[in-house]
Amino acid sequence: MQTTVFSQPGQPGQAPHPRPAMNDAHAPSYYAATALPQPARPPLRGRAEADVAVIGAGYTGLSAALHLAEAGFRVVVLEARRVGWGASGRNGGQLVHSYSRDLDVIEARHGVDTARALGSMAFEGAAIIKQRIRHYGIDCHFRPGGLFAAINSRQVDQLAHHKALWERFGHAELDMLDARQCEAAVGSTRYRAALLDHSAGHVHPLRLAQGEAQAFESLGGVIHEDSTVLRIERGEPAVVQTADGELQARYVIVAGNAYLGGLVPELAARTMPCGSQVVATEPLGKRFAEILPQNLCVEDCNFLLDYFRLSADRRLLYGGGVTYGARDPAHVEAMIRPKLLKTFPQLRDVRIDFGWTGNFLLTLSRLPEVGRLSPNIYYSQGCSGHGVTFTHLIGKVLAEALQGQAERFDAFASLPHYPFPGGRLLRVPFTALGAFWYDLRDRLQR
Numbered sequence: 001m002q003t004t005v006f007s008q009p010g011q012p013g014q015a016p017h018p019r020p021a022m023n024d025a026h027a028p029s030y031y032a033a034t035a036l037p038q039p040a041r042p043p044l045r046g047r048a049e050a051d052v053a054v055i056g057a058g059y060t061g062l063s064a065a066l067h068l069a070e071a072g073f074r075v076v077v078l079e080a081r082r083v084g085w086g087a088s089g090r091n092g093g094q095l096v097h098s099y100s101r102d103l104d105v106i107e108a109r110h111g112v113d114t115a116r117a118l119g120s121m122a123f124e125g126a127a128i129i130k131q132r133i134r135h136y137g138i139d140c141h142f143r144p145g146g147l148f149a150a151i152n153s154r155q156v157d158q159l160a161h162h163k164a165l166w167e168r169f170g171h172a173e174l175d176m177l178d179a180r181q182c183e184a185a186v187g188s189t190r191y192r193a194a195l196l197d198h199s200a201g202h203v204h205p206l207r208l209a210q211g212e213a214q215a216f217e218s219l220g221g222v223i224h225e226d227s228t229v230l231r232i233e234r235g236e237p238a239v240v241q242t243a244d245g246e247l248q249a250r251y252v253i254v255a256g257n258a259y260l261g262g263l264v265p266e267l268a269a270r271t272m273p274c275g276s277q278v279v280a281t282e283p284l285g286k287r288f289a290e291i292l293p294q295n296l297c298v299e300d301c302n303f304l305l306d307y308f309r310l311s312a313d314r315r316l317l318y319g320g321g322v323t324y325g326a327r328d329p330a331h332v333e334a335m336i337r338p339k340l341l342k343t344f345p346q347l348r349d350v351r352i353d354f355g356w357t358g359n360f361l362l363t364l365s366r367l368p369e370v371g372r373l374s375p376n377i378y379y380s381q382g383c384s385g386h387g388v389t390f391t392h393l394i395g396k397v398l399a400e401a402l403q404g405q406a407e408r409f410d411a412f413a414s415l416p417h418y419p420f421p422g423g424r425l426l427r428v429p430f431t432a433l434g435a436f437w438y439d440l441r442d443r444l445q446r
């Protein structure tokens with residue numbers, strides 16, 4: 001994984017802001033530099049046993065592990081790198097409800113019953129996160145409120161539709177903002193309208209993962225870092241092998257998402273790893289009030305969307321773009337700065353302190369792929385961009401399934417999934433071509 005850290009000097013006359021020290025166990029992001037102190041978590045060595053082996057300490061794995069530990073299971077999490085090393089420790093930190101394809105698309109493609117089943121869970125992930133932050137006292141800088149911002153008239157219509165749709169599924173904490181109100185909430189003239197979701201919000205994503213890991217450990221859960229799972233031997237019990245150890249477990253949950261590689265070939269077959277890039281500016285001090293005075297998080301409504309928010313120390317964290325096939329771009333700042341300046345031209349003199357990339361997993365339908373590889377080996381992957389809340393929901397749903405209540409699990413597991421057109425060789429250019437068309441449409445519309 002190639003990532004970039006920027007160290008341009010401050011502007012003349014400005015005192016340079018000291019940069020937090022890097023934590024080189026993670027991608028060199030702003031989050032890694034401001035992470036929670038963590039205990040040592042030695043690799044798995046020798047033989048061990050558990051009720052449940054979880055592969056991957058991102059939100060999917062940690063959420064499931066914590067729910068299962070709360071229910072009294074003996075759970076061991078095996079993480080190839082560090083807790084939160086993957087997308088969960090690098091993302092935009094935005095708590096966005098529902099799924100990467102919304103409930104109207106689910107209803108049209110999969111019928112009313114599926115839409116009703118998934119709709120009844122679409123707003124639960126954020127509630128789980130907030131409950132955990134409160135219950136376990138996780139210091140992850142939660143701030144309420146998120147905006148979906150429309151750039152053209154088609155998107156304004158979409159927002160009205162979106163509001164009516166979510167209200168139909170019982171989510172009432174939404175307000176439409178007109179262009180003037182929008183400019184007051186976001187110091188940019190780019191937006192024609194916005195939908196304010198009072199129950200959304202934003203967090204420091206790596207701290208959230210680390211806090212959940214510590215909550216899990218406080219209940220007796222065990223995490224081994226530097227413990228890449230190299231093989232899963234199917235059976236009852238299943239056996240999970242790392243370079244130096246072997247874990248026997250009644251159940252396994254595979255939660256490696258975009259970083260799973262080829263461990264389970266059938267899980268790689270219908271998905272595509274993709275990258276997204278984020279930069280963090282220097283702290284803006286009082287200038288934060290020029291851009292996000294209410295400290296809301298924002299994502300626009302473009303197909304290739306931009307997302308941004310303030311950090312606790314008032315940096316602007318700005319992300320956007322997608323690299324299909326998860327190429328690691330060499331120059332994150334060169335990719336993201338033009339997007340940032342298009343939204344906030346007033347920040348042209350502001351220094352970029354950090355830039356990093358992270359991978360998420362795309363499915364063709366943009367809906368998550370959830371299921372069983374065998375009766376006791378479960379997986380969830382591919383939330384296709386919006387994953388912070390979904391991963392927390394699915395952790396709970398997986399824990400329910402292991403306790404014999406599989407109704408909610410089955411609602412996700414019944415969704416069909418297909419390979420990307422073009423096969424392994426051409427799926428990346430084909431998908432990029434499709435995205436290019438949607439991006440062009442967004443750019444041309446007024």
Ligand SMILES: Cc1cc2nc3c(=O)[nH]c(=O)nc-3n(C[C@H](O)[C@H](O)[C@H](O)COP(=O)(O)OP(=O)(O)OC[C@H]3O[C@@H](n4cnc5c(N)ncnc54)[C@H](O)[C@@H]3O)c2cc1C
Pocket residue numbers: 055056057058059060061078079080081082083084085086087088089090091092093094095096227228229230255256257258259260261263275276277278307319357358359360380381383384385386387388389391
């Ligand atoms: C840059 C970026 C910005 C994003 N912004 C947002 C946002 O603002 N809001 C939102 O809702 N979503 C966002 N997302 C998506 C969201 O972050 C992800 O959907 C979510 O974090 C996925 O969590 P996960 O636990 O499934 O995967 P990950 O967090 O990637 O965790 C998988 C873990 O499994 C480990 N692993 C893999 N293979 C093995 C193995 N063989 N053995 C042991 N361990 C293994 C990896 O090391 C990794 O730690 C963003 C994603 C990216 C990349």
